[in-house]
Amino acid sequence: MSSQHVVKIAEIGRAPRAAPAAHAVPATGVLLDRLARPLTDLRISVTDRCNFRCSYCMPKEVFDKDYQYLPHSALLSFEEITRLARLFASHGVRKIRLTGGEPLLRKNLEVLVEQLAALRTPQGQPLDLTLTTNGSLLARKAGALKAAGLNRVTVSLDGLDDTVFRRMNDVDFPVAEVLAGIEAAKAAGLGPIKVNMVVKRGTNEQEILPMARHFRGSGVVLRFIEYMDVGATNGWRMDEVLPSAEVVRRIGAEFPLVPLEASAPGETAQRWAYADGGGEIGVISSVTQAFCHDCSRARLSTEGKLYLCLFASQGHDLRPLLRGDADDAQIASALGHIWQGRSDRYSELRASRVPDTDAGAARRVEMSYIGG
Ligand code: SAM
Ligand code: SF4
């Protein structure tokens, strides 16, 4: 799309009733940002609330009973989300992940899933529709989500030892219920299922091998995520990051591993197969091996702000456009303009920053708000 076909978002925010004809050109087609990265993946946060208090994400001391969550009127409605998703699909988005907060806390989520499942790419293909959940409500909801058109789920689980897991979710939630959720998702056909484990050195690193043994040969793809400095409340320290290379070394010492090719460009995980055919694992090394060079993801917050990087401190507010008079072509143009101006690559630059003098860190949005 050429630059004369995009409309500055600030102009649209002030747009009078009748849009200028020159700006009404439908903005469709694959978009590239300033580093030539296409926009293919949209993560949509459907709630900023959660029933867990994982210390690396929503520490209890900050997200306490006085914490001000977004009021209901601020949340994008399902219709607003679906309208944006349709416009994103016209720009090349192929994959949508629902997240949060805990997405299964959003009332009637399967209605949104049904609306999103009906969308098509310009080539007439359905979108790849997935969801990331802490698994606590999955046993109850897997069947309805599958029936509504959800393709797959990723379940977060930080250990198999009940004491360790209860401590990590910090609300005393038992591991058995998450495992039951994973089984229900499998039975409902929401596969292949991925399980994400955030590894914190000194906290749950002893769970790496039990998790690998448990999910090996089960068809579930276990992925280990390096603990990230996202948000401003988790008190992140580099010495609590266990590098993915160490995870691969520990598992490889018990079960020999062979590297696999990335399944798609922009894939966040490096994949490894068990040499004996026991399936595969993945490692997401956002801290020690940044993958910004082909990051093709945008994130839509619960209240309709578009973030171009997990570590951004500011988003582009799309809600005034949705609730004002902007038509589809104007909103699509605005999305194009925003993506074309993107040059974010936080993780690649992290190493050259001096953390204590990084004033931006204090302003970074929380992962529970922006969507992981
Ligand atoms: N509540 C859902 C869940 O936990 O799956 C979805 C939202 S959560 C923010 C999405 C993912 O982000 C989870 O897999 C979680 O483990 C991960 N996450 C949150 N904070 C993180 C951090 N500081 N470092 C690495 N991963 C993190
Ligand atoms: Fe909740 Fe997910 Fe954050 Fe844990 S990681 S506090 S489950 S949003």
Ligand code: SF4
């Ligand atoms: Fe993408 Fe930002 Fe993460 Fe880099 S740091 S991979 S640009 S979200």
